[in-house]
Amino acid sequence: MPFIPHTEAEVGQMLARIDAPSVAALFEEIPSELRAAPLDLHDGLNEMDMLRWMGAQARKDEGTLCFAGAGCYDHHIPAAVWDIATRGEFMTAYTPYQAEASQGTLQLIYEYQSMMAHLMAMDLSNASLYDGASGLGEALLMAVRGNRGSRSRRVLVADSLNPRYRGAAQTIVGPQHIELVPLALDASGVTDTEVLAEHEGLDFAALVIQQPNYFGRLESVHSLTDWAHAQGMLVIAVVNPIAAAVLAPPGEWGENGADIAVGDGQPLGIPMASGGPSFGFMCCTERLVRQMPGRLIGRATDARGTPGYTLVLQAREQHIRRSKATSNICTNQGLLVTAATIHMALLGATGLAQVATACHHANNQLLRHLTAIPGVQVRFDGPHFHEAAVRLPVDPATVLTQLAAEGILGGVPLAPDYPGLSDCLLVCATEMRTDADMARFAGALARTLTAPPRCQAGA
């Protein structure tokens, strides 16, 4: 019996103790008409056979050369990160409700909160949310609750926000009748400052800006933040934590800084792994702390004056406040935070900045390779960080299919979310892509553009 330690003799002894004739008899309170027929499932496998099947599945997807980003990035992960994070004492611990038996996890999260607050230049950080996109949904709810000067349930959301973030946030805030009002792009792929005037004097709870934006372009975050604050809005910054090592952090946007910073922690030592599990981070100003969703760890002392760490401000949370809680979130993404904390400790400020620099360098190299192909152009003028939209002379969907046949993930098509950019691919090269990788991608792309799509036999 897999993972069940009982011997037959022990089962007999236990049944005798509870005066039950059989294990099946323990379910006598379940009305007989409800009891299930034997499940229509497979026979159990031993570990070897299970790994054989799962291994064959994994190998089908192995070996892809990745030039996609769009919110998930292929970075180097130091070997130590997951060696330590998957120690059973971290991996198989429960949520640290019993502080005295959870000081390892609690101190680690306090260190995480500190690192993240420093990286974002914000007052404080929570212990994590599910991912960046759902984190944005929580940030919108928080801004609507926390903006005392506004009665609005509308938020301005730049069109340059990752559309997958917009989608998930919409699902999460929709039932509370919060409306996402779009802000158009200008010709250079950033928020159009001309359209801001149209929104002046109207009541919005918040403005959402992503930096670098979905197209890898840099938004004028200082003037956007100051404008939003002058209009009485809170500013929600959506940022990439690696980029924050070299770009102005949210806490330093404009005169007073963003009010809430959210994003996905995946670039901090989390494998792409089909996009999850990763974790969402959320930082905010001191003023908003009691509106924060999720867990917060604080430092305190015991009766002997020994410092220790514990969950604090739990009166915001569902297990205390129930229907009045700031969110229903309970389980979050603890183990990913463990990995990210080890990752940030290893890299340090210099290492993170070097990774960011290397990514920027690699992406510029990639754009040089690709734009050397006739008909391929960078779609937007101006500097890009991390990724860029490139325009192709043929349908990007067809190109991606042909590249996939060569084991290359050639980017993400923009057509489904931006009809006006249906001739564009969003491409990305991290520090992991070598010049040879880029040459292979460019060569394959050039072939797909010069050769007509392969025809069906006989056509």
Next chain:
Amino acid sequence: MSKLIFELSTEGRGARAQWPQTPAEALDDLPGELRRRTPPALPHLSELQVVRHYTRLSQRNFSIDTHFYPLGSCTMKYNPRGAHRAASQPGFLQRHPLAPPALSQGVLGCLHRLQAILEEVTGMRGVSLAPMAGAQGEFAGIAMIRAYHEARGDHERKEILIPTAAHGTNPATASMCGYRVREIPVTSGGDVDLEALQQAVGPHTAGLMMTNPSTCGVFETQIRAIADTIHGAGGLLYYDGANLNAILGKVRPGDMGFDVIHMNLHKTFATPHGGGGPGAGPVGVNERLLPFLPRPLVVEDRTADDGLHYRWADKAESPHSIGTLSAFGGNIGILLRALAYALLLGRDGLLRVAEYATLNANYLARALEDAGFQLAFPQRRASHEFIITLQREAREWGVGATDFAKRLLDHGVHAPTVHFPLLIPECLLIEPTETEDLATLDAFVAAMQATRREAEAHPDRLHQAPHTMPIGRLDEVSAARNPDLVWRGDPPMA
């Protein structure tokens, strides 16, 4: 005490093997005003310092791998290493979430298989794997109930009914979905008060959220009458799968009349808890809620002539979906671990989970009762968990559930869930799970007895417990008044 990682830092040090080499002028094309002016205050450390610090921190934790964890409603069972290995293969870890089906048949095939297994286990017609934890599954479930009523033009249903014994996430979820919450009392036998329920339902009822077995640790025997009452009033029935471990293969939520269910794979399907996540909270629905399932869904196309049998369903195939819940497809790494677990157990293994979890709980309940502890529902058969109340101990010796819980830590046992459900005073909710052996259960009984003897003779020892942990009880009141959430170079406030 353990130093903070920041206190180990020395300017000029670094784990240089982890730094890529790139000329700094590579950033010169970025506008100066958008660049960071001062580096973040992260520590400067060698690789060994980092490894040693976090290895030592790990040793300041209880975990399933090191300790018994009879934490009620949390199902802290063994997390098979084989499942972890299965999900940690390069093909799974290195796949980008937006890779097309041609580069994704392996993972899509796994997810499709898991969807089918979960449908069979729960007796539901469709499953979405998208929710990333139980609470997000609850959100998806209640959002679907809302979408269902709205699609029928039924806009007056503004209330969700929830038994008082429910998890806090239930009322919090209902609020997040824009509903009013009305609590339904629980009888002294541990069942929902059917009469009160019948009086509460009406044209304003959107649905009822409940667990079965309930958090009282008993099977709700009137479930059909409850379902009829809710359905008769036009509402829908939500199953909180927190306690699914108790009934695997024995009775299916779909057969009990539930319309929608979430599962906690980090409980029932043994994926590691990670010190507070990640989890996975798939939702299952019956026929009437199928159109509203959250995206993305994996579909099978056996006849695909390109050999690509699995793909994500197009948006156009689920126009009434409540939408997406994350940037990509949810916590796929956890879903793969759950699938590996299901493959290992199979039909018979899953059934045995419920049987032996229930055997262990009933044995432990009886042994504690024999040792003089008071069960909250002595007349009932325990499910996979049960409640003892320390009301008598609190009255006679002034030691409560928290004091017991803290003293158990000194015995090397993680505390059971304390003061939950809220309706039972001074309670411990105890769930041993099926993976613990008889000797461990007996040792727990011995620890409880020793604690009880001590409570009578030296109540102060319990008030001051724990005594052998790295720290004693923390002053949570002053920690809340003046929260210290971020290290800024200063010592802790005394």
